[in-house]
Amino acid sequence: MNSYREILVQQSPLKLKEEDFPEDDHGRKFSVMYYKGHFPNRETYERIWLVYSKHSNSIFFPSKIFSIGKKSTKLTENGYSDWKYITLDLKDHGKSVNHKECFIKWMNLAARMKENETVNE
Numbered sequence: 458m459n460s461y462r463e464i465l466v467q468q469s470p471l472k473l474k475e476e477d478f479p480e481d482d483h484g485r486k487f488s489v490m491y492y493k494g495h496f497p498n499r500e501t502y503e504r505i506w507l508v509y510s511k512h513s514n515s516i517f518f519p520s521k522i523f524s525i526g527k528k529s530t531k532l533t534e535n536g537y538s539d540w541k542y543i544t545l546d547l548k549d550h551g552k553s554v555n556h557k558e559c560f561i562k563w564m565n566l567a568a569r570m571k572e573n574e575t576v577n578e
Contacts, residue, residue, distance in 0.1 A: 485540035
């Protein structure tokens with residue numbers, strides 16, 4: 458039986474592509490552009506770890522299943538919906554030690570699973 462980690466890695470978080478996200482009291486809302494990040498040289502990358510919840514109108518990083526015993530953050534516990542500061546907070550979260558450690562665990566698991574699939578085929 459697959460663990461939650463394996464299921465997450467196999468299926469990757471679903472990315473909603475709709476543009477009609479609900480607005481907050483100030484007219485701000487989530488946008489699909491937040492699924493992309495930018496390196497200092499202006500190259501873009503996909504935030505494969507970013508999850509948007511329609512139910513709570515919040516974003517999450519499902520790192521909690523990779524960071525046993527670590528302190529939770531807004532993006533890992535209750536979700537994040539402060540759309541005014543989302544760009545800055547996503548950037549800061551991406552630089553955090555906890556995020557980097559969890560993302561490395563995610564990528565390492567993906568590589569091990571890919572090797573196992575290749576060996577078994």
